[in-house]
Amino acid sequence: MSATEENSATEKDSATENSSADEQDLGPEGMTRRQLLRHTAWFGSAVVLTVVGGEVISHVATPDAVAVPPEDPNALRFAQISDSHLGFKGAANTAVEDSFAAAIRQINALPQRPDFVVHTGDLTHLSTPAQFDQVKQMMGELRTGKVLTVPGEHDSVDDTGQKYRQAFGAGSRGDGWYSFDLRGVHFIALVNTLSLEKLGHLGADQIEFVRTDVAGLSSDTPIVVFSHIPLFAMYPAWGWGTDDAAAVLNLLRRFASVTCLNGHVHQLFTKTEGNVTFHSATTTAYPLPPPGQGTAPAPVTLPAGKLKDALGIREVTYRKGSGLLAVKDVRLA
């Protein structure tokens, strides 16, 4: 089956596609059509699964998104890593520090140095001073212009984020949120892991910050939003959503292109709602089950040798005037 068919099969309400395919012809990676549809349904619309040289897991196939040529000096380039969980000791990954080091090496080996690297939270597993120290030292090895972070709930286990802000909060506002502009793109980094409301929560102060922050921006400014917990309802029963995200998304509705990058769910997932595209990133530590598979989002121990297939880094590029950002997810080497 062609890439185009995959894509059209998962457009919009992809849930309805799960039961519609009975064909047993094998698609890529030996999956039946039904399995593939189920699989791609979780990746959502606008993404075509591709495997090139065993590395690229997915890239956005939207016509507007053009991968920037490597030689373009004016292009925006950044990398996203997420959910490194330094300090985790479990069968799902007995060496999360090694995996994180591998992700850092992979970013440092990119042909072009990224403008910045953003870690979208759960830097540590249990917010201990030693874990914060270690993750900060390791990210100091990144060859990039700047290292950015947003906190995960594992980074604020017992102090509503005080140790996190001590380590990474310089220059941020409120509970650790901030915004900046780079190469024609406006970036907003949000904190939705501190107020405990079952789901992720932003709070009135942060929503007001976004309102003021975007007020003066032209509607054709591309917007990129970082958060740990998804800003869309990926699976609320496991806390994979943000209860007041709609307030922020409404403020961003007038913009032509909004890209929301999150972590938390330890797996790739992409979804488009109007002008907004959401991209959940994978982890550098250990996979979690697909939404609703099993009773809880507990770490999944994969068969020997399979772990690296579930881990990865994300490269994002953008050239001014080219519409959408190009998002490429790459397996851990």
Place this chain on the structure above:
Amino acid sequence: MRISLVAQRIPIATAGLALLAACGTTAPPAAGPPMSGMPMGTAAADTAPVTTDAVSIEDFAFAPARVSVKVGATITWTNSDQEPHTVTSSGTGGPLKSTTMNTGDTYRYTFTSPGEYEYLCTIHPFMTATVVVTA
């Protein structure tokens, strides 16, 4: 400049509000992406409390999710999960504030005044439960 004419469909609010204390219930089957009308189990508030001073933490849930004790009783929480959890009062100003509980760790708290005490795990905030303290 492109302007989106498509009204956004954001199911977060409805799905989120339907989620009250899903702990202790069976997760819905993996039939597809979350829908706003998906079954969310019985809200804890509708469940009769169990009279006990022992709460276990297993499979990302407090069990029983709603317990009842008399004033002066001490409740002991035991983490039987492989994952770390906390016992932390919901909102602000509540009395429950455990440190991170690893496998086998316990947390004890003695309730000195009657009332309903809602709590959750700060690492997995979808884990919620209630202690009812009676005079």
